[in-house]
Amino acid sequence: MSIADQGAPANETDATGRAASRRTGALVGTPLLVVGVALAAMNLRPAVTSMSSVLGEVRDGLGASASWTSLLTAVPTICFGLAAIIAPLLGRRLGVARAIGVAMAVLTVGLVLRVVDGPWVVLGGTFIAASGIAIGNVLIPVVVKESFPHAVGRVTGIYTAALAAGGGFGATFTPMLEPLLGWRGAVGAWAALSAGALVVWATGARHGATPASRIADGERRSMLRRPLAWAVTAFFGLQACVAYVAMGWLSELFVSEGIPRTTAGLMLALINIIGIPLSFLIPPIALNRNSQSGWIVGLASCSLAAIVGLAVAPAAAPWLWTVLLGVGMAVFPLGLGLIALRTRETSETTDLSAMAQGFGYLLGASGPFLFGVLHGITGTWTASLALLAAVIVAEMILGWVVGRPRFV
Structure with a gap:
């Protein structure tokens, strides 16, 4: 055998190894990657808030029933749960960079599809768009832990601030665009934002030569056997549940109390906008402390106060209830941060992120649906708000448990 023949397999092996490294290495933590993370995150909420902010117009335009409307508000969280389960597999097969790129492409297709036809196409397009969102939900926190290990709190803050900003934009501008473009044009316009994010992500996300840290398969223990992982999942x-009830039904609640549709849309936007400064301030402080329990309980208490206010006197101080609810929903970035803090290795972070968001969003999906069904049965918001208050109390109890410093 010649020297050239002997060298060929080695070269092929080296090429294969370099290709695998490009897929499995940690993404290089550059400033452009931070921008890519922020823009990708900004697209993970407008698909929900844009639709909910003109929910009445969509329902009337399609001639849809109240049950269909409740199902539409629940579809995103159902899909977040189902699609999140496959996200780790997609990340391993394609690499995190390509997987998130695929997520942005799927989101764009879903946003366009759901405005081209009738009620069932709207549901199908929403499901596709939410599938793309689910993949990003799971894998972007992995990028934060893996590529910015010494700045988890700060980059988590940027990520969640971008999430809040995207949700706020969707709620604010969709009602403004609706008189000009109709609900289809106003809701479908957000596909342009996701397409732009895809371009930036494709430019800035690059796997490095250093493989992501992994635990040997023989040493890995299923997250399903870890009690703390279940507690994190239930808390998430x-x-x-609280967040998607607010995004799906708050505008309708205020409109039913005589508040103009545009003003109700601004209130929904305010909930998300409040999250922007809080996302910059709270995670870097809270996630660098030994325990996050006090922060979680304190923030959730604001949500509970808002729900009590909405139940007792919804029209008396709607802006106050909105602000309190927005402050309370700042518990979300802490939930994401806990996924990284309660794990030792990147592989564990991926598994816990998939479990917490997969099963967690399936649990959360019941909230908007039951909230709407109870309202439809009773004709008032009282029973629905009582259910939401009970959910918040349970969230506070579990938040105290998962906020204590330990690993899954």
């Missing part, structure tokens, strides 16, 4: 699901 309950906070998601």
Whole structure:
């Protein structure tokens, strides 16, 4: 055998190894990657808030039933749960950079599809868009821990601030665009933002030569066997329940109390906008402390006060209830940060992120649906708000448990 023949397999092996490294190495933590993370995150909420801010117009325009409307508000969280389960597999097969790129592409297709036809196409397009969101939900926190290990709190703050900003933009501008473009044009316009994010992500996300840290398969123990992982999952699901009830139904609640649709949309936007400065301030402080329990309980208490206010006197101080609810929903970045803090290795972070967001969002999906069903049965918001208050109390209890310093 010639020297050239002997060298060929080695070269092929080296090439294969370099290709694998490009797929499995940690993403290089550059400033452009931070921008890519922020823009990707900014697209993970407008698909929900844009639709909910013109929910009445969509329902009337399609001639849809109240049950269909409740299902539409629940579809995103159902899909977040189902699609999140496959996100780790997609990340391993394609690499995190390509997987998140695929997520942005799927989101863009779903946003366009859901405005081209009738009620079932709207549901199907929303499901596709939410599938893309689910993949980003799971894998972006992994990028934060893996590529910025010494700045988890700060980059988590940027990430969640971008999430809040995207949700706020969707709620603010969709009602303004609706008179000009109709609800289809106003809701479909957000596909342009996700397409732009895809371009930036493709430019800035690059795997480095250093492989992401992994635990040997023989040493890995399923997250399903870890009690703390279940506690984190339940906590994440309950906070998601509160958040998606607010995003799906708050505007309708205020409109039913005589508040103009545009003003109600601004109130929904304010909830998200409040999250922007809080996301910059709270995670870097709270996630650098030994325990996050006090922060979680304190923030959730604001949500509970808002729900009590909405139940007792919704029209008396709607802006105050909105602000309190917005402050309370700042518990979300702490939930994401806890996924990184309660794990030792990147592989554990991926598994816990998939479990917490997969099962958590499935739990959270019941919130908007039951909230709407109770309202439809009773004709008032009282029973629905009482259910939400009970969810917040449970969230506070679990938040105290998962906020204590330990590993899964």
